[in-house]
Amino acid sequence: MKKISILFVLLAIGFTAHAQKISFGFKGGLNSSWVTGDESDGVTPRIGVHLGVMSEFSLSEKFSLQPELVYSQQGAQQDVAFISQGMTIAETELKARHNYLNLPILAKYYVAKNFSIEAGPQIGFLLSAEQEGNGVEVDAKSALKNIDFAASLGVSYKFDSGLNFSARYNAGLSNVNDIDGVDDKNYNGVLQISIGYFLK
Numbered sequence: 418m419k420k421i422s423i424l425f426v427l428l429a430i431g432f433t434a435h436a437q438k439i440s441f442g443f444k445g446g447l448n449s450s451w452v453t454g455d456e457s458d459g460v461t462p463r464i465g466v467h468l469g470v471m472s473e474f475s476l477s478e479k480f481s482l483q484p485e486l487v488y489s490q491q492g493a494q495q496d497v498a499f500i501s502q503g504m505t506i507a508e509t510e511l512k513a514r515h516n517y518l519n520l521p522i523l524a525k526y527y528v529a530k531n532f533s534i535e536a537g538p539q540i541g542f543l544l545s546a547e548q549e550g551n552g553v554e555v556d557a558k559s560a561l562k563n564i565d566f567a568a569s570l571g572v573s574y575k576f577d578s579g580l581n582f583s584a585r586y587n588a589g590l591s592n593v594n595d596i597d598g599v600d601d602k603n604y605n606g607v608l609q610i611s612i613g614y615f616l617k
Contacts, residue, residue, distance in 0.1 A: 438475040442579065444613030445469070450491040452513070454592070455601035457495075463514065465490025467609060473525070483523045483535065488544075491515045491607055511550040515561065515605075517541040521569050521587075532574050539587055541565035541605075559595075565605060566591040579615040584608075 448465040451457075469487030476482065492513040521539035528534060543565065546558040571585030589604035 437477070440473045440475075440579075440615045441470070442472070442581065442613050442615035443468075443470050444485070444487070444581070444583075444611045446609055446611035448490055448607055448609055450493060450605065450607040452493040452593070452603045453589070453606055454603035457603065459496045461494045461496075463490070463492040463494055463512070465492070465514075467519075467611070469519075471613060471615075473615065479527050481525045481527075481533075483521075483525055485519075485521050485523070487519045487521070489517045489519050489541070489607065489609075491517055491605055492546075509550045511548060513546070513548050513557070515546045515593075516544045517565065518544055519567075519587075521567075523569060523571075525573070531576060532572070534570075534572050535583075535585070536568070536570045539567040539569050541567065561593050562591070562595045564591070565589060565593055567605065567607075571609075575615065579617055581611075581613040581615060583611045583613070585611070 445466065445468045448467050449462040450465060451460050451462045467487050467489040469485055471483060471485040474482045492515040495511050519539055519541040521537060523535040523537040525533045525535045541564070543558065543561055543563050546556070546561050548555055548557045567587045567589050569585055569587045571583055573581060573583035575581045587605070587607040587609065589606060592602040593605060594601055594603055
C-alpha cells in the first residue's frame with residue numbers, strides 16, 4: 418500500500434514538472450454515498466459533506482491535471498430484519514458512517530471554454546468508522562480496510578473569476594471489508610456535487 422501511495426505522489430510530481438500554469442484552490446459540497454455488493458439489498462444513501470483543497474496543473478490549452486486532498490463523509494443506511502424460524506421478529510435501521518481522507522488525481526480535458534470532463538484514480542485513507550442501530554453506536558473501524566481505491570469520473574465548469582462547479586461519481590474498486598471469516602465483498606459508491614474557488 419505504501420508503494421502505491423508513493424506512486425500517486427510521484428505521478429503528481431512528474432506532471433508538475435511539465436506544467437505551464439499552476440493554480441491552487443479549495444472546494445466543498447455534498448455527498449450521496451452508499452455501499453454495493455453482497456448483502457446490500459435495502460441500502461439507501463448517506464448524505465454527508467466533503468471539504469478539501471485542490472490544484473490544477475495546465476499541460477496545454479486542452480489538458481490539465483488536478484490532484485486534490487479531500488475529507489469525505491461516506492457510508493450508507495440499511496433496513497435490517499432479524500428473522501427466526503421464518504418470521505421477522507425485529508427490524509431496525511443500521512447507519513454506517515465512514516469518514517475518509519481521499520486523494521484523487523484527475524486528468525481534465527476541456528471540451529469547450531471553461532467546461533471540462535475529468536477522470537482518474539483515487540486512493541482513500543479511512544479516518545473513522547461508526548455503526549449505529551437501535552440507539553447503540555459502535556466503533557467499526559477494525560472491520561474495514563484502511564485503504565480504499567476508486568475510479569472517478571465527472572464534469573466541471575470553471576469561470577474566469579476562479580469560481581468552479583463540479584459533479585463527480587467515485588466508483589469503489591476495492592473490497593472495503595476486513596473481517597476474518599467473512600467472504601462478503603462490498604464497495605463504496607459516492608456522488609459528489611461541489612463548489613470551489615481557484616485563487617488567482
